[in-house]
Each structure stands twice: as C-alpha cells, then as structure tokens.
Amino acid sequence: MLYVFDDYLLDTDRCELRHGSSSVAIEPQAFDLLQYLIRHRERVVSRDELIESIWAGRLVSESALSTRINAVRSAIGDSGTRQRLIKTLPRRGIRFVGDVREERQAAEEPPSGAPESRAVETRKLDETDRQSDWQAPEGRSGTLPQLMASPSKPPRRFFPRLTVGVFAAVSLACVGVLTWSYLARSAQSERTRANIQTAAKLTHISEQINMVSREDYESVRALQQWAVDLDPHNATALARLTSAIVTGVLNHWSDDVVADLHTADLALQDAIRIAPDSMVVHGAQCHILRAMRQFEAAIKLCSEVAQRFPNHPFPHKEIGYNKLMLGRLDEALAEFREADRLAPDSRMRWTWNQGMGLVYLMRGQDQDALERLSRAALEAPNAGHTAAYLASAYALVGREQEARDALDHYLKVWPNTSLNNFGPMVGTAAFNSQMKRVLEGLHLAGLPD
Template identity: 65%
Template sequence: MLYIFDDFVLDPGRRELRSGASAVAMEPQVFDLLVHLIRHRERVVSRDEMIESIWGGRIVSESALSTRINAVRSAISDNGTEQRLIKTLPRKGVRFVGDVREEQKLTEATSVSPLERRAVEIIDAHRTAEDLPALALPGTAMIEGYSEALSPVEPTPSGSRHVLAPRATVAAIAAICVLSLGTLTWGYLARSAESGRRMSIETAAKLIHVSEEIHMNSRENYEAARALRQWAVDLDRHNAEALADLTFAIVTGVLNHWSENEVADLHAADLTLQDALSIAPGSMKVRGAQCHILRAMRQYEAAIKACSELAQSFPKYAFLHKEVGYDRLMMGQPNEALAEFLEADRLEPNSQLRWSWQQGIGVVYLMQGQDQKAIEWLARAALEAPNAANPVAYLASAYALVGREQEAHEALVHYRKLWPNTTLETFRPSIGTAAFNSKMQRVLEGLRLAGLPE
C-alpha cells in the first residue's frame, strides 16, 4: 500500500519516503513512527501506544519521544509551530491530520498500475508537439494502430549478454518515467513487433540520462537502473556510454549481493565492457567501468594499477579514489584505503556516490577501534543510503562496541528487515584477502553483540 500526501509518497513495503524524485533520509524509528501515525490517522495516538509500537514497550524518556516526533515533522516539511500535518493534543497524544490518498500496489509484473498508466498519459501528452507515434502501455505493442499484449518474458539463456531482472522492466521503468518527465520528454517508447522493437538513438541517449539520475543505493533502484540501461544498449549497441553504464550497474549488483547469479552477471558485465572498450578505449567512463569490474573479480592489484593510471589523466574523478580505497581495504591496507576515501570526499563532496566512501571511512575507523569516528561516518552513510543495508550493519556493530545497546539493536533490526536471513557466518559485504578477513573479526564481534545470530 502506498500513502500519498502533500508532495510525498510513503511506501512501507520498501521502507521509503519520497518527495518527488528524491528519497527522504530517515532513521528507522522515525520512519516507523510516521507509518504508524498515518495508518492510524483516524484517531489520536497516545504516548503509551507510540512507545509500545515503536520501542516495544521499553522505557523511553519524554525528550527521546519528542525528538522522534520532531524528526518525523522535519522529514515531511512540518514543524511544531504550524503542525500542518502532525498535530499535538496536550495530555492526549498526536494525530496525523493531513489528507492522505491510498493506492494499492500491484504485485503482478505485467499488470498495468495507475503509475504506469499515468506515465503513458504524460508521455502521450507531449507526442503531438514532437510528431511522435502513439504510445503503448507497458507490456503491450502497437500493431497497426492497436495495442496488443506481448508474450511473457522468457528466461534469457545463460550465454546471452541481455541479462536483467524482468520484474524491473515494467513497474520500475514506468515509475522512473513519471519521476523524470518534469525535466525530460521521452521519445518514441512504443515497442513495435514489425520493427523488432527498435527505437531511435536519441531515445537510447535519453534512457541513459534517466538511468543516471537513479541512485543505486538499494536493490529496487539497482534493478530499475539496470533495466533502463539494458534497454538503452538494446537500442544502440554502438553507444560506448550506454555499455559502460550497463557494466557499472551489473557490477554494482554483484558487489552489493543484489545479483541473483553473480557468475553469470560478471560474465555478462565483462562481455559488455569489452564491447565498450572496442568502441571507446580512451573514455573515462569506460575505463572507470574496467576498474569497477576488476574489483568485483577480486583482481585488486590489477584494479589499483588501472585506476591509478586513469587518475593521471582524470585527476578530479572521485570514483577512482573510491575504487582504489576499497581495493586497498580488501588487501588489508586500511591506512592507505582511508587516504583514498578522504580524497574522494574532498573531490566530490556532493556526489550521489558519497555514501559509498563514507561507509569505507567508517569501516576503516571501526577496524582500527576508533569507534566514535566510525559512528559519525557510518551514520552519514546510513542516512544517505538507508536501504543499502551494509552501512546500517556496520553502524550496528559500532554502536554495540561502545555499549550503545539500544541504538545497536535498532540499527540491526533495520538491517535485518532488508536482509532477514543473514547470520554472522553469511555476513559478507565483500570477500577480501586473509589480511582483510582478519581485520573484519572486530566488526563481526560488534554484530554479535548487537544480536546478529550465529
């Protein structure tokens, strides 16, 4: 169920609050409190009910409760003075008083949701001015002017380069269409049976632009970005930028364990990269993708060499320092890794990738026993990428190691909502060298204290 109010969309299933195209960063308890207030908006929610629902009945101070309520208000552009959306009733509790519209989420990947239909309506509204053909709903093709259902997607042979998550190709793409149409008018998006579903090179370029606006900091965002990039490559296999972007997306899925078949995906990414290198061997983005895949293949020394050489030509490319940082970390060289992460942060302090090197900085400090510094950096990473999972897990470990048990428990609960089956034995953000694995023991001890099962 989606809850829509003001300019916000609340999705409890994905644990996301979005304002337009942007995700709103929220701490787990703050998010849970907002969900509870909206679900029970027909009445006043008492202090005791909030404590029971959000804290499980544990003793909570008035100041802690007030802080969480104020954080909820801040996240939805409200405040204690106006109380436009959340109203406090003295000695009774609080109530969500904003207008809320509920929309049911469809689970069938081939079903046409209101969001998808709206995407078609918006795109079609622009087509007359651009003299574009009519548009079909996702899951259909235009044949002689009529919309006809397409056959179900068949599993892709393991040897094919066209490897993507089918569930992302309909709903996720339609959602991104809606989020992006404020600044971007798409070209002809209908798939035609007669033309073999070929679209223009211009449309492929626009798909690339849309996909690059998606922050791949959650499984859902990764699947959406990968689907769009695969689509762009299918339209224009001679576009080196599209091929590099697809390589980045596939490798990101492997490194974050969002991939359903890591071996097949790495093979697909390698083939895609080879095509890109054959077209534009000197491209910064293509060679950056090469650095990325070498880390996923655990060829750390080769990755460091490739990234360092590329940095000579592109000294302001922060991504390279992030990559070398993780390569150094995997080799058990935390001090060298820290220097690279900090340099990435200096070069691009506002990058959408910032959470990834903030996480790296936090992990280094955690391994070195500088837990307060670790908490500061990991908290930033968790706020910027709450559904990336690993930053929250590391934060739980750091909290536990300094005795902040409640916060450690809360962070771990959030992590296990994303990865419910993880244990200490299976927790593996990446597989490094023996030196790295040795330094990870302190991190695992923190997770053990936080409550991650054996």
C-alpha cells in the same frame, strides 16, 4: 482477448496495458513477455522457452532477459523481492501466479462495400471497349476477316502497342522499386536516429538515479539495457550498464553473480572497443575488477585513471576499497579522504564515508567510525552494509538500543543474514582478519550465529 488481473487490464488486440483508467507505458518485448506468461500461467515457463517464444530463438543474454522480466514486474507494480504476481523458481523458470479473468471483445463486422457493382461496371466497360474496337466503319459491313483485309483500312498492329505497354510497365516498376528503396532507407535512417536519441535520453535519466537500494539498481539496469538495445554502439550506455550490474553484485542484489559478471564483461568489452579512452569506460573497468576480486590489477588500472582524470573522485574510491580488501587500512583511508576532498558534495559520498567508517571500526576508532557510518546510513540506509557496520560500532561503545535499532533495519533489508554468512567477507585473509572486530560488535548487537 482481454486479461484482467489485480486492477490491471491487458488488451492483446490493441497491445495495451491499462491500470484503472490509465495506460501503462511498457515496451513491446516486455508486453509480449507478460502476455506469454499470462497465457501459460498454469505452469512454470523456463527461460529457454521465453527466449524461443519472445526472441524467436535469437541469442539473448541473461541480462537482457532479466531486464525484461524486471520491466514487466515494474509495469504491474511487482518486484523481484515481493514476487506478488510473477514468481521466480530457481533453476526452473518463472510463473505468473496472479488471479486472471479472461474476457473477449466483440468482433467488429467488416465494412460493407459494393464490390459486386464495381465488377459489373468493369465488365460493361470491357464489353463496350470490345465493341468499339471491332465495330465496322459507318457504311461498311462484312465479316471480321473481310474488314481486316480491306485496303481502305490497314490491319491493326498489336505488337507495337504491347511493346510500349510492357516497356512502360517495366519502367514504372523500376521507378517504384527505386522509390521504395529510397523511402525504406530514409525510414531506416530516421529510426536509427530516433533510437540513438532515445538511448541517450535513457542514459541521462539513469544517471540521475542514485543506486542506494535494490529498486534503484533494477531501474538503472533496466534503463541502461534498454539504451544498449536501442543503440549497441553507445559506449557510455554500455559502460554504465557494466557499472550498474557490478553495483548489484557488490551490494548483493544480484540473483546470479556468475552470469551477471559475464554479462557485464561482455558489455565492457564492446565499450572498450568503441571508446577506449573514455573516462566512463575506464571507471567501469576499475569497478568490475574489484567485483572479480582482482584487487592488485584494479589498483594499477585505477591509479592510471586517477592520473589521467585528476579531478574525479571515483578512481580514488575504487582504489580505497581494493586496498581495504587487501588489508592495507592506512592506504585505503588516504584514498577515501582524497575522494572526499575532490567531491565533498557528491551523491556518491556515502560510499567513501562507509569505507572510512569501516576502516575506523577495524582500527578501534569507534567515535570516528560512528560519525562516518551515521552519515553514510543517512544518505543510503538500504545500500551496502552501512547499517550493519553502524550496529557494530554502537554495540562496541555500549549504546545497546541504538545498536539493536540499526541491526533491525539491516535485517529488514537482508533478513537471512547471520554471523556465518555476513556479506562483506569477500576480501583476502588480511581483510578477514581485520573483520573480526566488526563481527564481535555484530554479535553484541544481536546478530545470530
């Protein structure tokens, strides 16, 4: 069966997805998922049904399922934001909503052979053999019993030949089983090595992606989930999957915060069990504690990590944000500055520039806030809430047009934002108190109630 939709062709016989004349790379489970959604496009398919159909009811995390859905969307040029072809219906499931045309391939006729002639030849050979076995010696005649009783030729003994034949067959079977077992183990070992190598390459690729947008986040999460599926004992892949999921939660890219944090925590526990002393694993621990609002515990752990790995900026950045959430602005600013000192050229610099800018904005140092937030917005315009903070700072210094422009950009990314649901208000009462000045600036910039 061929399914044609939106310049794509899904060939179920060849397990191939094509876009125009080009083949589209898609992993097997994602292909099966796409095929299932298309075949049942007339209705909404629940997540439980997908797990039962694609994974045969095996235990599958929400993260793994979401990763495959995102992989399908990516393969067909869709996204979780656009949902042009695959639509998510909250608490119900997903449905393929694109227009599909079905075509059938012409079936190939089975190759013609000559089994009948081979059978005839075999029968002739059998008859010849029987004749030669029972033919009387030249010059002699008689019935079969007479010939077998003749003293000139002892009776044929079938049992020794049969025993030797059985022994040979059993020996051959044993050799075959041993050979098959060896080859199977070798093939399995080779597949394991290939999976480990592929997982390492996927992790390396994901490390090159700076998560500054929802699309980046979805790509990194999909790559890391794929790496973990291939090599469940890869602590680095597990830790980076945790960090990717947590980044989605902290940047409000997650569609289900509770489920995602649960998935991230399970991956982290596996990573800790495999490599308890890894810097990447410790960094993921710091990250997830902040997302779980365990600010004091996060500061304690991140401080220990900073002492063990003094040249890494990540622990200081995390300490800064946790202290910011507790309303300890001076201490937070010191940690952000330390991160900037350690890695002034890091691609993560926008994160501590955003932190410093927010501290300055809360303290009324608007020019310093504008400097830091402008840098962060230039490096990561669609990440975090940099554009909103920048709009607030512009409004508070009277630069109204620039404030509106920055707010317009922010609302394109987060169209349903208002003063009542502005995302960053997840800290303590001390933090929320400091946010009042930021919200005042957003009100001046035009953010609705």
